[in-house]
Structure formats: C-alpha cells, structure tokens
Amino acid sequence: MGKVLRDLFRFNREFAAGVILLGFVVLIASLSFVSPYPPNDSFVVPPDLPPSWAHWLGTTSRGQDLFWLLTFAIRNTLLFGFTVAAISRVLSLVIGLVAGYAGGIVDRVLMSINDTFIVLPLFPILVLFYFVMRDKMSWILLALVMACLGWAYDARLIRSVAMGLRTREFTETSIFSGMKMRQILVQDHLPYVLPIVFSTTMNNINWSIGLEVTLSVLGFTDINTPTIGVLVYWANQHTAMVAGIWWWIAFPIGLVIVTFIGLFLLAVSMNEFIDPRSRLSRIG
Amino acid sequence: MTAPALSVTGLRAYYRTSHFGVEREVKAVDDIDFQVGVNEIYGIAGESSCGKSTLIKTIAAAIRPPLKVLAGSVVFNFGGRAVDVYRAGEREIDGIRWRHLSYIMQGSMNVLNPVRRVRNSFVDFAFRHIGRSTAEFTRVVVDHLKRLHLEPEVLDAYPHQLSGGMRQRVAIALATVCRPEFIIADEPTTALDVIVQKGVLAMIRDVQREIGSSLIFVTHDLAVHANLCHRLGIMYAGRLVEEGPTSEVFRQPLHPYTQHLVSSLPRIGDAEPKKGLEGAPPSLADPPSGCRFHPRCPVAMDVCRGNVPPMVTVAPGRRVACFVAAPESRP
Amino acid sequence: MSATLIEVAEVGRTYAMGGLFSRHRVRAVDSVSFAMETARPEIFTIIGESGSGKTTLARMILNMVAPTEGAIRFRGTDLSTIRGAEARLKFMRAVQPIFQNPFEAFNPLKRVDRYLFMTARRVAGLPEGEVEGAADTALRNVGLSLAEIRGRFPHELSGGQLQRVAIARALIPSPALIVADEPVSMIDASLRISVVNLLRRLRDEMGMSIIYITHDLATAYYISDRIIIMRKGQVVESGDARTVLDRPQHPYSIALKAAVLSPDGTNEKTEVTSHA
Numbered sequence: 042m043g044k045v046l047r048d049l050f051r052f053n054r055e056f057a058a059g060v061i062l063l064g065f066v067v068l069i070a071s072l073s074f075v076s077p078y079p080p081n082d083s084f085v086v087p088p089d090l091p092p093s094w095a096h097w098l099g100t101t102s103r104g105q106d107l108f109w110l111l112t113f114a115i116r117n118t119l120l121f122g123f124t125v126a127a128i129s130r131v132l133s134l135v136i137g138l139v140a141g142y143a144g145g146i147v148d149r150v151l152m153s154i155n156d157t158f159i160v161l162p163l164f165p166i167l168v169l170f171y172f173v174m175r176d177k178m179s180w181i182l183l184a185l186v187m188a189c190l191g192w193a194y195d196a197r198l199i200r201s202v203a204m205g206l207r208t209r210e211f212t213e214t215s216i217f218s219g220m221k222m223r224q225i226l227v228q229d230h231l232p233y234v235l236p237i238v239f240s241t242t243m244n245n246i247n248w249s250i251g252l253e254v255t256l257s258v259l260g261f262t263d264i265n266t267p268t269i270g271v272l273v274y275w276a277n278q279h280t281a282m283v284a285g286i287w288w289w290i291a292f293p294i295g296l297v298i299v300t301f302i303g304l305f306l307l308a309v310s311m312n313e314f315i316d317p318r319s320r321l322s323r324i325g
Numbered sequence: 326m327t328a329p330a331l332s333v334t335g336l337r338a339y340y341r342t343s344h345f346g347v348e349r350e351v352k353a354v355d356d357i358d359f360q361v362g363v364n365e366i367y368g369i370a371g372e373s374s375c376g377k378s379t380l381i382k383t384i385a386a387a388i389r390p391p392l393k394v395l396a397g398s399v400v401f402n403f404g405g406r407a408v409d410v411y412r413a414g415e416r417e418i419d420g421i422r423w424r425h426l427s428y429i430m431q432g433s434m435n436v437l438n439p440v441r442r443v444r445n446s447f448v449d450f451a452f453r454h455i456g457r458s459t460a461e462f463t464r465v466v467v468d469h470l471k472r473l474h475l476e477p478e479v480l481d482a483y484p485h486q487l488s489g490g491m492r493q494r495v496a497i498a499l500a501t502v503c504r505p506e507f508i509i510a511d512e513p514t515t516a517l518d519v520i521v522q523k524g525v526l527a528m529i530r531d532v533q534r535e536i537g538s539s540l541i542f543v544t545h546d547l548a549v550h551a552n553l554c555h556r557l558g559i560m561y562a563g564r565l566v567e568e569g570p571t572s573e574v575f576r577q578p579l580h581p582y583t584q585h586l587v588s589s590l591p592r593i594g595d596a597e598p599k600k601g602l603e604g605a606p607p608s609l610a611d612p613p614s615g616c617r618f619h620p621r622c623p624v625a626m627d628v629c630r631g632n633v634p635p636m637v638t639v640a641p642g643r644r645v646a647c648f649v650a651a652p653e654s655r656p
Numbered sequence: 657m658s659a660t661l662i663e664v665a666e667v668g669r670t671y672a673m674g675g676l677f678s679r680h681r682v683r684a685v686d687s688v689s690f691a692m693e694t695a696r697p698e699i700f701t702i703i704g705e706s707g708s709g710k711t712t713l714a715r716m717i718l719n720m721v722a723p724t725e726g727a728i729r730f731r732g733t734d735l736s737t738i739r740g741a742e743a744r745l746k747f748m749r750a751v752q753p754i755f756q757n758p759f760e761a762f763n764p765l766k767r768v769d770r771y772l773f774m775t776a777r778r779v780a781g782l783p784e785g786e787v788e789g790a791a792d793t794a795l796r797n798v799g800l801s802l803a804e805i806r807g808r809f810p811h812e813l814s815g816g817q818l819q820r821v822a823i824a825r826a827l828i829p830s831p832a833l834i835v836a837d838e839p840v841s842m843i844d845a846s847l848r849i850s851v852v853n854l855l856r857r858l859r860d861e862m863g864m865s866i867i868y869i870t871h872d873l874a875t876a877y878y879i880s881d882r883i884i885i886m887r888k889g890q891v892v893e894s895g896d897a898r899t900v901l902d903r904p905q906h907p908y909s910i911a912l913k914a915a916v917l918s919p920d921g922t923n924e925k926t927e928v929t930s931h932a
Contacts, residue, residue: 210760213720217748218771218825219778221741232765372844373815518705519871520915545845548917575919582846589849590919591874593901599878601850605814621846 049314056314059306066300070119073112078105080113080267092288099288102279107292114267115296118250121180121268125249126242128188133196134238138226140196141203152200158193166190167252171261178263183256187249195241199234206230236312243308247301254297269293328402329360330507330539331384336397338383351609353379353392355563358636361507361539363402366530368554368571369543370586372606376563377543381511384541385428386410386418401426403506424454427505429497429529431512436496437484443495444480447502454503469502472535473528490521494528501532508533508540515544526553547590551575556642559583562617563609565636569643579639579650581622616647624649632656661731661832661865662717663691668725668889669712685709685716686889687726692867694731694832697859701868701876701897704886705912710869713886714837717867718753719744730833748779752826756838758818762810768818769806771825780829794824797862798854816847823854827862834858837869852879873916877901885909 049056078085084104092099098107140151170186171178206212206229215225250269256262257270264271276282276289335358340351353376361367371377382388384399399410403425408417422428437446447466455462467477479487479495487495493513501508510529514522530553533540542554550557550571558568559580567580578584585602604621607613613620619629628648636646637654648655669685686709692700704710715721717728719735728735730751738747755761762768772791776782782790792802798820810818819839826834836855840848856879858864870876876883880897885908893906904910 210755210757211763213753213755214761214771214822214825215763215774217718217753217779218774219745219748220774228766229763372846519873519917520705520911523915523917526917546917547845548919551919552917586845587919589845591849591852591872591878592919593874593877593913593916596878596898598853598856599849601853602846603850605816605847606844 049310053310053314055306056310059303059310062299062303063307066115066119066296066303069112069296070116071112073109073116076109076112078109080110081265089284089286098292099286101275101289102281102284102286103275107288110267110272111292111296114269114272114293115300117180117266117268118253118270118297119300121184121253122246122250124181124184125187125191126245128185129192129195129245130238130242132188133192133199133241134231134234136192137196137199138203138230138234141200142207142222142226142230144204144207148200152197155193155196155200158190159197161190163190163252167256168261171256180253180263180266180268183253183262184249187252191245191249195237195245198237198241202234202237203230206233239311240308243304243311247304250297250300269297328405328407330363330365330402331361331541332398332400332402333357333359333384334398334400336380336383336399337395338379338388339393339395340379340391341393342391349610352563352612353609354383357397357565359558359565359568361541363539364533364537365556366533366540366542366554368550368557369541369560370545370547370550370557371560372545374609375560375606376609377560378511380560381509381541381543384410385426385509387428401507423450423500423505424503425505426507426509427500427503429500429508429510429513431515436499437492439484441483442480443482443484443487447480447499450499451502466502470498473498473501473532488521490517490525493517493521493525497525497528497532501536501538504536504538506538508538509543510540511543512545513542514549515546522549529553547575547586559586562607562612564617564646566618566647567645568636569640573643579643579645580618580647581624581649582618628655659694660729661692661694663729664713664717664726665689665729666726667713667716667723667728669709669716669721670724683889684712685723688713688884688886688889688891689726690884690894692833692865694865697863697865698881699855699859699866699868699879701870701880701883702886703870703873703876703883703912705871707888708886709889710886711837714753714835714867714869718751718835719747745779745781749781749829750831751833751835752829752831754819754822754826754834754836754839757842758815758822759810759842761822762818764810766809767807768810768813768821769802769808772802772805772821772828775825775828790828791824794827795821797827798824799850800824814847815843816851819843819847819851820854823851823858827858830862831864833865833867835867835869838871839868840875841870841872848875855879873901873913885912 050060086096086100086104086106088100088102088104090096090100096106096108098111100106101110136151136155140148167186174182212225212229215229253262253268254270254273257264257268258273258277260274262270264274272293273290276286281289335356336354337356338354340353342349357380369377369380379392382392383394388394394411401408401410408421410418437443438449452462455465466480470477470479473494475494475498479491484492497513513529514525517525526549544550554571556569557571557574558565559582560566561582567574567578567583574583575587578587589599589601591599602621607617615631616622616629616634619625622629626648634646634648635654636644637651638644639651645651666687666689667685668683668687671682671684690700692698702710702713712721716723719738722736730747738744762771769791772794773787776787776790780790788802795801795805800817800820805821813821840851843851852875855866855868859866868876868880877897882895883897883900884891884894885900885906886892887908893900893904893909900909901913904913
C-alpha cells in the first residue's frame with residue numbers, strides 16, 4: 042500500500058495535487074484540536090478586525106477569531122461529507138451488487154425502491170425535515186437523512202456492472218466451487234465496482250458538502266454547530282458583505298472550493314489507478 | 326521474374342509500456358524477413374500471442390503507441406511503384422490504403438455502418454478512390470458484386486438484415502471493390518461456422534484470382550492454410566521459424582514445432598492416440614535465450630540454448646530457423 | 657435405483673424474444689432425449705454450430721437453466737426438485753463443468769489456487785488438513801502440481817495450463833459426470849491435443865462420464881463414443897461416433913462433414929506469376 046501511494050504520488054500529477062490540496066484542508070481541520078478558543082464562545086476577541094498578524098483571517102462581527110473558527114467549521118463539514126458518503130456507499134454497494142447478482146424478482150423489487158428514491162425531490166424533503174425536527178436537528182441526523190437520499194443513482198450504476206459480472210464465466214466457476222453469494226459478491230465482484238465506488242465517493246462528498254452549505258446558509262440546519270455553511274449563515278445575518286467584512290465570507294468559501302478541487306482531482310486519479318484494466322497491466 | 330509484391334526485411338517491432346513506474350517491453354516481432362510474390366497467397370500461421378497480429382499491423386502501417394518499429398523495412402511494390410512504408414509520408418500511406426492495400430479482419434463485418442444501408446458504406450469507403458460519377462460508381466460496385474456471386478440487392482439492405490456470413494462477404498467485397506494489388510486478411514473466418522467458413526474462403530480465393538492481387542492470410546487454423554495458401558510461414562514467439570510451399574510444409578515439416586503442429590492435427594477418420602507437446606508458448610516480455618522453442622523442443626541441443634538459429638534456405642523455396650534441421654547454420 | 661447416470665427426457669427450452677408488441681418465442685432446444693449409464697463411462701459428444709442450442713442444453717444439464725419442457729434426471733432425481741444450498745452442493749459434488757474460455761474461467765484479479773481450495777473445502781467437504789493434498793492430487797492428475805500453481809494469477813499461466821487447472825478443479829470432488837462446453841476451442845494448437853487427451857484419460861483411468869460439447873468434428877471423432885448432431889435446437893442425427901462421422905445420413909450432417917477442411921488440402925489454387 043505504501044508503495045502504491047508513493048508510485049501514485051510520483052507518476053500521477055492529479056493525485057499529487059489532490060493530496061496536497063486535501064492535506065492542506067485536513068491540516069487546517071486538525072488545528073481545531075489546539076484552538077485557543079472554544080467554537081461557540083463569542084466576543085472573545087475584538088470584532089470586525091481585518092486580517093492581520095494577530096488574527097490571520099481577521100475576526101467576525103461576533104467577536105470570534107475567523108481562523109480558529111474556520112478550523113472547527115471545516116472539520117465538521119468534512120466529517121459530515123465523509124459520514125454521508127460512507128453510509129450511502131454501503132447502501133448503494135449492497136443494493137446494487139445484490140440486485141445485479143440475484144436478478145429476477147429480487148432485482149425488480151430493489152430497483153423499484155431505487156427508482157422511487159431517484160425521483161424524490163431532495164431539497165423540499167430536507168427543508169420539510171428541518172421544520173419537523175426543529176431543535177432536535179443535529180448534523181448526525183442530517184447526515185443520515187442525506188445518506189438515505191444519496192445512494193440511489195450509484196446503486197443503479199453498480200447494478201449494471203454487477204449484471205455483467207454475473208454472466209462472466211468466473212462467476213460460474215465460483216458457484217461450482219461452492220462459494221456462497223456473499224463471498225462471490227465480496228471477493229469476485231467488489232473489486233470490479235471499486236472504481237465506481239471511489240469516484241462516486243468523491244462526488245458524493247462534494248454533493249453532500251454542497252447541499253449542507255446550501256441548507257446552512259438558508260438556516261435550515263443546526264446553526265449552533267459551526268460548519269462552513271453555518272459560518273456563511275452568520276455572516277449573512279450580520280450583513281457582512283454590506284458592512285465590508287468580506288473576509289468572513291471569502292475565506293470559508295475559498296476553503297470549501299479548495300476542498301472540492303482536491304476531491305475532484307483525487308476522484309480522477311483514483312479512477313484511473315483502480316480500474317481493473319490498468320491494474321492488470323501493472324501486476325506481474 | 327518480377328519484383329516481389331512485398332519485401333519485409335529485418336523487421337523488429339516491440340511494445341513498450343510504462344504504467345506507474347512498471348516498465349515493460351514485449352518483443353512481439355523480432356527479426357522477420359519474408360517476401361510475397363505477385364498473385365500469391367502467403368499464409369502466416371501461429372498461436373495466440375505469437376506476434377502474428379502485430380506483424381500484420383506493422384506491415385499495414387497501422388501501428389500506434391505503445392507499439393514501436395525499431396528496425397527493418399516493409400516495402401510494397403504496386404505495379405512497379407515501390408513504397409517503403411516507414412519512409413513514406415502520412416499522405417502517401419493514406420493514398421495507398423484501400424486503393425492499393427486493403428485489409429480484411431475477423432470482425433470486419435463491423436465496418437458496415439449499422440444504421441445505414443450497405444450502399445452507403447460502399448460510398449463512404451470507396452467513392453473517393455474510384456472517383457467517377459455516381460451512376461458509374463454504382464455500376465462498378467454492382468459489377469464487382471456480381472463477379473463475387475453476390476446479389477446487387479444487398480446494397481439496399483441494412484447490415485442487421487444479413488447473416489454473419491453474408492456480412493463478412495459484403496465486407497470482403499467492400500475491401501476489394503477498388504481492386505487493390507495487395508490484400509491483408511487477419512483471421513477473417515475465425516468467428517464463422519464451418520459451413521459458412523467454407524463459402525467465405527472460396528470467395529476470398531475467387532476474388533484474389535479475379536483481381537490478381539497478392540494476399541497475406543493470417544490464421545491459427547492450419548487446415549485453412551492447407552486449403553488456401555501457396556506458401557506458408559510458421560511463427561513462434563515473435564519469430565518466423567519455417568517457410569515453404571504449403572503442401573511441402575505439411576508433407577515434410579522441418580522445424581520440430583511445425584512437426585508437432587502437423588502431426589497433432591486431429592482428422593476425421595483418424596482416432597490414433599496423438600502425443601501432446603509439453604510446456605506453453607513463452608511470454609514475449611521475457612522470451613527464452615537462444616532458440617525460443619528450446620524449452621519445449623524434444624530434440625534441443627546445447628547450442629540451441631545460447632544461440633539464436635538464423636533463418637536459412639535449406640532447399641529451393643524452403644527456409645527454416647533450427648540448428649537440428651539445418652546443421653550447417655550452427656555457429 | 658436405476659443404473660442410469662443421467663437421463664434427458666424430451667427436454668426443451670423456449671425463450672421469449674422481442675419487446676412488448678413484437679413478442680415471439682424462440683425454441684433454443686426442442687425435445688432432446690438421451691441417457692447415459694453409470695456402469696459404462698463414456699464421452700458423449702454434442703455437436704452443433706452457433707445457434708444449435710448445444711450450450712443451452714449444457715446449461716440445463718448443469719442445472720443453471722431450467723428446461724421449459726421435459727425433465728432431466730440425474731441418478732433418478734429430477735433437477736428441478738433440487739432446492740437449497742445443501743442439495744445444490746450435493747449435486748455439484750457429482751456434476752462439474754468445464755467452460756469454454758480458460759482466460760475467463762478464473763477471476764483475473766484473484767489467484768487461481770483459491771478455486772481449488774474452495775472446491776475441496778466446500779464441494780468435496782474435506783477437512784482443512786486435507787485441502788492442499790486434494791488440490792495437489794487433482795493437479796497431478798492433469799500434469800501440473802500445486803507447487804507450480806500456488807499463488808499464481810491467471811495471466812501468468814497459458815491457456816492450456818489454465819484449462820488444465822479448470823479441469824483439476826472439476827476433478828476435486830471426484831464427480832461422476834463432467835460437462836465440458838467447447839473446452840479446447842480457445843486453446844492454442846500446440847496445447848489442444850494434450851487437453852483432449854486428458855479428457856480421454858478421465859474416462860479410461862478415472863471412470864468418469866463426460867459430456868463433450870463442440871463444433872469441431874475432428875476432435876469429436878478423436879475422443880467420442882457416442883454423438884448427437886444438433887441443428888436449430890433439434891437432434892438431427894445420433895449414434896456411435898465413428899459410424900455417424902464416417903457415414904453421416906442426415907443431409908445436414910453430410911453438409912457439415914463436407915465443410916470441414918482437411919489438413920491435407922484440396923489445392924485448387926491459382927498460378928503464381930512471380931515468386932519471391
């Protein structure tokens with residue numbers, strides 16, 4: 042694994058750039074653990090200071106140091122994205138592989154559930170969800186709901202690949218070797234859908250972060266947990282753009298864009314590396 | 326005696342790939358020399374991954390990276406005009422293709438555009454080469470089809486309305502409508518059923534005879550060679566190991582590899598137990614030293630391990646690369 | 657208990673083709689019958705060209721596809737009554753397949769030895785300590801050894817070696833019947849005859865019955881005891897292999913035999929104007 046990463050880093054410029062960008066973002070997120078200020082305390086520093094040596098990214102109108110606040114925000118945002126992606130990947134993998142392998146009635150039932158989720162309008166449901174939950178809304182809950190809404194497209198994609206794999210002769214050999222369905226799916230088929238899983242993971246993280254930011258900016262999430270979206274929400278509440286506190290909006294958005302680009306580059310390079318065809322030309 | 330239609334000299338073509346730091350070199354075609362006469366059918370036989378497809382690509386100037394031609398020359402002679410494929414410019418090669426040199430592949434029925442009538446495929450491929458009025462072009466095409474015993478009505482059909490064998494016949498007609506001097510056929514009958522195969526082979530023979538062109542025919546199926554080719558070259562692991570008139574190669578194979586191939590061919594009416602050959606063809610990424618057949622050869626000697634046997638002429642028209650069959654070639 | 661190993665009785669398989677409005681039915685296999693005896697191991701060959709239904713028939717015998725008409729009974733048990741993992745394993749212990757394309761028969765990303773070990777463990781039901789020994793014995797029966805195969809990926813082996821590993825895998829549970837669907841059509845000429853010889857040895861030395869499916873009349877003649885010739889799902893001719901192939905009676909069989917190219921050549925060739 043170490044060698045693989047080293048080779049990727051050395052021979053794939055997209056991968057190197059993606060790792061550097063994402064590493065930078067993760068570094069900033071991890072600095073939250075050594076923050077001198079708790080994230081929810083306000084008026085601990087003088088408000089509305091532009092970036093300076095004392096406060097690198099300036100301070101907010103609520104008297105928070107923007108740099109340290111941003112470390113918490115990006116940490117929560119990343120955590121949110123990864124949680125949504127992890128849960129929805131498991132869902133789409135299990136449903137896609139099983140539907141593709143089993144075929145027949147199982148496939149039809151799973152795919153009609155799948156198609157229901159595809160046509161559900163996301164945004165109104167999330168807003169509705171906020172109004173139902175109100176104060177009980179937490180980012181974990183939101184992540185769960187978004188994961189449940191975010192697996193359907195990719196499950197269909199995985200199913201189409203799994204259907205092809207089902208008819209390959211090696212699947213028949215595995216059956217006649219006495220392998221159980223679970224083993225065939227995990228050992229034989231999973232490696233072939235991993236490229237899809239990886240690239241869709243990156244897409245899914247991008248999608249969930251984007252949606253979370255959108256919801257937060259509009260105030261439809263738990264506004265007491267700092268995320269990038271919540272930061273922008275508060276900035277809007279304090280009319281930061283009108284008041285000329287541009288740094289309050291510019292830096293969070295800049296950081297989230299860096300995250301998007303990093304994830305995109307990783308998705309592109311991973312896709313090429315994990316592709317079984319390129320894998321085959323490397324082994325041996 | 327006229328000049329040969331094709332002379333291949335010292336041809337060497339390797340695949341060079343580099344994937345995330347893993348460098349590979351596959352010696353697919355190594356030091357191959359042969360010539361094809363005018364109006365001759367030259368067969369190339371060999372197993373999968375022995376380099377025969379690579380050889381064909383190299384001859385047809387259809388190489389793309391990672392395949393690279395390292396040495397040698399490929400010279401065609403189109404009615405007195407010599408064309409050296411690797412010296413000629415892009416334009417000259419383009420002008421030769423289809424008009425003078427055409428190519429029939431295993432899947433060549435797929436050259437027919439599935440959503441257009443066969444007639445349009447003929448227009449797409451051949452109109453600019455024949456270069457006359459539409460009416461005259463149609464007449465040329467119809468005449469050609471008739472000579473090949475195909476109904477002109479196929480022109481109005483869509484490819485999916487034709488059977489696999491018929492599509493392959495139309496593809497052959499399409500490849501030969503410009504009456505090329507040289508035709509390269511790469512496993513054109515492999516995917517076909519035996520009854521259909523027989524008809525397609527007869528058609529290839531007819532069209533070659535009618536146009537008087539030279540033909541290189543590649544297949545792993547020796548029975549097809551026996552029924553079609555004037556001369557036969559046997560390839561093993563990227564090299565030519567034996568060459569001679571087809572009937573003589575079958576009657577008296579010289580190279581131990583050819584001997585095995587010929588003697589192990591099953592025939593109807595013959596249930597005598599036959600012996601298999603041990604081992605497997607080597608990987609071209611790491612071929613054995615010396616004669617590439619020596620690890621499997623029943624008569625290998627010490628000299629075979631360290632030295633590459635040269636292709637030498639042992640009788641008129643017969644060449645072999647083997648120290649046993651041609652003792653005078655030993656170092 | 658009868659001594660019939662397998663009985664194929666009036667078996668047919670119909671596929672519905674086409675869309676909602678242009679539905680038509682295609683009979684891939686149409687009332688095929690034959691039987692093989694336990695006491696007399698033989699190579700039973702099914703000859704056919706593409707579209708003859710021979711592969712569908714093989715898949716029905718392997719219980720991978722259910723017949724739409726008729727029944728297939730293995731040792732008296734109707735295959736359609738085999739349900740549940742345990743019963744399936746029991747069936748696989750007695751009937752094993754060999755597939756056409758050895759390069760496709762193993763997952764290219766996995767080591768080939770896993771299939772041998774898995775078969776020994778699951779299908780043959782051997783205790784962990786005997787798994788490697790069983791794999792090695794089976795490989796030695798096909799002229800290989802575990803030492804050569806252990807840890808190798810499919811792309812590191814030749815087509816002939818892979819097909820022999822595939823046969824070795826099928827041998828591990830000592831099946832009574834092997835169904836080989838075009839086992840040599842993708843194998844190189846220099847390796848083909850050894851694989852064909854191997855099938856012959858399974859019959860002669862290990863007493864296994866083999867259903868050999870092919871389009872190649874020459875290898876059929878070389879190893880078969882009995883053959884049936886199929887065309888468009890129907891059997892057009894059947895009987896003793898040598899008799900049928902030496903003197904085919906049905907017009908289709910005659911045409912099929914006539915189309916086989918003899919390696920001895922017919923030599924209706926053109927004159928060459930110049931020799932190189």
